[in-house]
Amino acid sequence: MGRLTIDLITRGTSGYAKKKRDETPQQYLGGNCITVVEGLEKLQQLQELHVENQQLPAGEQLLFDPRSLNAVSKSLEVLNVSGNKLESLRDLEVLQGLTQLYASDNLLNDIKELSQLLPFWTKLWRLELVGNPLCHKSKYKDKIIIMGKNLGMLDGKEVTDTAKQFLCNWHATRETQKKKREEFTRQGSFTGDLPPVNQHYPLKHSGTRLGYLMPGLPRKEFDEILSRNHGFGEGGPSKIQSGVFRSKLPVIDNNRFLSVLTPRLNIDKGYL
Numbered sequence: 054m055g056r057l058t059i060d061l062i063t064r065g066t067s068g069y070a071k072k073k074r075d076e077t078p079q080q081y082l083g084g085n086c087i088t089v090v091e092g093l094e095k096l097q098q099l100q101e102l103h104v105e106n107q108q109l110p111a112g113e114q115l116l117f118d119p120r121s122l123n124a125v126s127k128s129l130e131v132l133n134v135s136g137n138k139l140e141s142l143r144d145l146e147v148l149q150g151l152t153q154l155y156a157s158d159n160l161l162n163d164i165k166e167l168s169q170l171l172p173f174w175t176k177l178w179r180l181e182l183v184g185n186p187l188c189h190k191s192k193y194k195d196k197i198i199i200m201g202k203n204l205g206m207l208d209g210k211e212v213t214d215t216a217k218q219f220l221c222n223w224h225a226t227r228e229t230q231k232k233k234r235e236e237f238t239r240q241g242s243f244t245g246d247l248p249p250v251n252q253h254y255p256l257k258h259s260g261t262r263l264g265y266l267m268p269g270l271p272r273k274e275f276d277e278i279l280s281r282n283h284g285f286g287e288g289g290p291s292k293i294q295s296g297v298f299r300s301k302l303p304v305i306d307n308n309r310f311l312s313v314l315t316p317r318l319n320i321d322k323g324y325l
Contacts, residue, residue, distance in 0.1 A: 091118035158184035
């Protein structure tokens with residue numbers, strides 16, 4: 054395995070070509086055995102670098118020397134690092150002059166990282182990510198287009214201004230709704246409690262409450278549900294009408310044991 058250096062870049066050249074190596078605008082080194090991209094400090098005019106599909110040892114990925122990347126950070130416009138088992142593009146953050154980035158067939162899986170990197174690549178108009186795990190995530194392309202506002206080409210397909218505008222408007226609407234929900238929750242407008250008892254059904258003068266009525270629930274259905282929930286059997290109440298129980302229970306002379314939410318028992322003395 055080897056390292057990408059100036060000597061490797063100029064290997065096989067001689068004479069005038071070697072003297073002009075610092076001014077070489079393009080380098081095509083794909084399919085070699087390069088494990089570390091370094092030695093580019095003197096190539097400050099480098100515009101294109103192609104190091105795709107390196108023959109890497111098992112379990113290793115292509116590495117980048119920070120000093121080399123800083124040296125070409127403003128001049129490098131096209132970078133091809135496809136097929137190099139890359140799990141992250143964080144090292145490429147300094148390449149502010151990038152206009153085209155080819156990073157297909159790697160192991161990239163973090164859209165959040167891309168969202169942090171794209172703002173640094175303000176000139177980037179083409180991005181190739183086909184063959185990475187993140188491509189299988191929901192609405193992957195939509196998210197990338199929203200984050201990369203200057204993208205004109207994604208995974209070999211044109212990104213039209215109409216599609217970009219639509220997605221940006223959709224994202225802005227979602228963010229506005231999200232902020233409103235967060236503000237609503239922060240102010241404590243929603244407590245998670247059950248709705249209050251309907252106050253449109255007051256107590257009668259006799260003290261008998263008509264019972265709790267759920268809004269929109271017919272009285273007949275309410276009575277049936279109430280009967281089932283109390284589990285009365287054959288010896289229980291013989292009739293339920295308008296929320297008032299007719300029972301064989303003994304007479305209770307006062308109401309002090311009844312809560313305002315408990316239906317008053319109307320006892321028919323004929324059953325005693």
